[in-house]
Amino acid sequence: MLIKNIRYIVTMDPQRRLIKDGAIFIEDNKIIDVGKNEIYKKYKTDDVIDAKGMVAMPGLIKAHTHSPMTLMRGYIDDLPLIEWLQKLWTFEAKLKPEDCYYGSLLACLEMISFGITTFSDMYLYPNEILKAVEKSGLRAMVSPLIFEKINKDCNLRNARKFLKKKTERVTPALGPHATYTCSKEELIGVANLAEEKDVFIHTHVSETQNEVKQIKEKYGTNPVEFLNSVGLLTDKTILVHAIWVTDKEIKLIAKTGAKIVHCPIANMKLASGVAPVHKMKNITVSIGSDGPSSNNNLDMFEEMKAAALIHKINNLDPTLIPSNYALEMATINGAKTLGLNDTGSLEPGKKADLILIDFRKPHLTPLYNPVSHLVYSCNGGDVDTTICNGEILMKNRKFVLDAGKIMKKVEEIKEDLLKR
Ligand SMILES: [Zn+2]
Numbered sequence: 001m002l003i004k005n006i007r008y009i010v011t012m013d014p015q016r017r018l019i020k021d022g023a024i025f026i027e028d029n030k031i032i033d034v035g036k037n038e039i040y041k042k043y044k045t046d047d048v049i050d051a052k053g054m055v056a057m058p059g060l061i062k063a064h065t066h067s068p069m070t071l072m073r074g075y076i077d078d079l080p081l082i083e084w085l086q087k088l089w090t091f092e093a094k095l096k097p098e099d100c101y102y103g104s105l106l107a108c109l110e111m112i113s114f115g116i117t118t119f120s121d122m123y124l125y126p127n128e129i130l131k132a133v134e135k136s137g138l139r140a141m142v143s144p145l146i147f148e149k150i151n152k153d154c155n156l157r158n159a160r161k162f163l164k165k166k167t168e169r170v171t172p173a174l175g176p177h178a179t180y181t182c183s184k185e186e187l188i189g190v191a192n193l194a195e196e197k198d199v200f201i202h203t204h205v206s207e208t209q210n211e212v213k214q215i216k217e218k219y220g221t222n223p224v225e226f227l228n229s230v231g232l233l234t235d236k237t238i239l240v241h242a243i244w245v246t247d248k249e250i251k252l253i254a255k256t257g258a259k260i261v262h263c264p265i266a267n268m269k270l271a272s273g274v275a276p277v278h279k280m281k282n283i284t285v286s287i288g289s290d291g292p293s294s295n296n297n298l299d300m301f302e303e304m305k306a307a308a309l310i311h312k313i314n315n316l317d318p319t320l321i322p323s324n325y326a327l328e329m330a331t332i333n334g335a336k337t338l339g340l341n342d343t344g345s346l347e348p349g350k351k352a353d354l355i356l357i358d359f360r361k362p363h364l365t366p367l368y369n370p371v372s373h374l375v376y377s378c379n380g381g382d383v384d385t386t387i388c389n390g391e392i393l394m395k396n397r398k399f400v401l402d403a404g405k406i407m408k409k410v411e412e413i414k415e416d417l418l419k420r
Contacts, residue, residue: 001026001352001390003049003056004040007359008370010057012331012345016324018370024056026352029390034346049385049395053360055370058345059117059353059388060300061334064202064240064261064288066123067132068103070110071095071413072293081208081270088293089150092124094420099413101128106410107298108136109401114299114380115355117388120238120261120288120338122175122202124151126162130170136401137393139353141338143175143202146182146190156189163197169389171338173200176232179223180211184230191231200236200339203227206249207241207272224249233258238337240288242280243273254282259337262329264306266290274314277307277321286337287329299380304330308375323375356385 002025009022011034023040025033033039076087095103100123111119118139121129126144133140144159145151163172176182176190194201206212206223215223224245227233235257242253242260253260262275262285277285287303289295308326312318335344343351357378359365364373364382386394393400 001047001049002040002043002045003051003356004037006037006051006056006356007053007367008055009034009346010055010327010370010374011347012058012328013347022056024346024354026387026390029352031346031348031350031352031354033348049356051356053358054356054384055359055374056346056354056356057374058331058343059355059386060115060330061286061338061344062111062116062119062288062298062300063238063286063334063337064120064122064263064290065107065298066291067107067119067121067129068095068100068123068125069291069293070106071099071103071410071417072291073296075293077269077296081272082210084270084294091417093151094417095124097125097128099417100125101132102406102409102413104129104132105135105401106406107292108132108138109399109403109406110298111138112136112386112393112399112401113383113397114301115357115383115386116298116300117353117355117386118334118338118340118343120173120202122177124154126172127165130165130167133170134167137169137388137391139169139340139343139351139388141171141173141200141202141340143173143200145175145177146186147177148186149181150177156186156193160193163193163199171200171340173202173238175202178204178207178211179226180214184219187227187230187232194234194236195231198236200238201232201234202238202240203232204240205242206244207267209244209273212244222246222249224252228252228256236339240290241267241272241275243267243275245276247279250276250279250283253280259284259286261286261288261337262307263288263290263303264310265303266294268306268310269294274310278311278315284333284336285329286334287326297380300330301374301378301380301382304375323372326375327371352390353388355383355387357382358384
């Protein structure tokens with residue numbers, strides 16, 4: 001596939017090249033060439049996209065979500081975290097595996113529409129999520145939730161079985177919910193299994209002040225230090241939120257090579273706090289949205305803008321988290337966080353995960369700097385084309401999936417859930 005006449009290519013390669021008037025050549029699922037428009041003359045193919053007026057960039061990487069929670073989008077809002085969680089857990093207890101398949105498929109559809117090509121999920125019924133990812137054409141890390149107190153199937157034995165289900169586009173990992181919801185024995189079991197199978201661990205940590213208080217009372221230490229004490233802090237650990245972390249814990253995270261996922265909108269909505277991202281030097285920080293019940297959409301453009309703004313106001317310093325860093329968090333840092341090092345930038349040899357954004361819009365005119373527009377002016381609806389693993393999943397905003405059928409099915413599930 002040849003994509004030519006691209007207005008700008010935002011490569012996110014090590015030199016962070018911006019190529020004006022560019023072209024990209026893709027063969028099977030790989031990028032073969034990225035350069036000035038003239039390179040198109042080298043390649044003979046009938047499979048051509050004319051990207052006039054478009055900006056090409058790597059597909060966005062959402063490093064944390066709970067995709068089936070689209071089913072609870074807008075069901076409850078504006079409550080304190082504990083009250084919100086209790087209502088949500090009661091509702092979630094009614095979910096059947098098939099519901100999670102359709103909830104996840106709807107999330108995939110939404111992510112395709114917003115230019116996301118890879119996401120990292122943690123939830124109940126991981127086999128259903130895997131099925132939805134396979135059907136959608138996206139790439140994902142899927143972590144079975146380990147949280148036996150909420151669902152007896154969310155145990156280590158089932159998680160171990162799921163680790164065998166690696167596919168070309170799905171990487172299994174382990175998803176212990178958090179230090180305050182899993183027992184110490186469960187967490188030690190996760191650490192041992194992760195080491196045995198050499199897989200990633202994906203967990204929430206230090207989301208609220210109350211959680212830190214609970215862990216201190218129970219174990220006499222802060223949550224990140226506690227994770228380290230049970231062997232759960234390694235370079236394959238993905239820590240979500242990390243809001244109430246001390247400077248000592250930040251140093252410990254940097255030393256171990258663990259990664260952090262920042263979810264600014266969900267943190268604002270639940271009034272959890274602001275993660276000290278500006279202090280997280282020498283740590284790979286990426287961006288997630290958390291579940292669609294606490295956001296309430298999966299748009300990574302909104303999330304990038306929030307990540308760039310929240311630290312400025314919180315520290316009264318407009319120089320913090322500049323647009324180029326927000327874009328790194330949503331692309332190349334997402335790839336590093338998930339260990340998917342052949343994604344996250346547009347370079348020869350990398351996977352063909354890319355998007356085209358239509359810049360022929362009033363809110364994207366005039367164009368001085370495409371990175372500024374991508375972070376501060378674009379929204380998910382500006383994405384025209386989404387390509388993952390060399391396959392077109394949306395073109396001219398038309399989906400390959402049957403969007404009408406999926407949305408109708410989710411409305412039916414909603415009606416049924418309210419009666420259960
Ligand atoms: Zn979460």
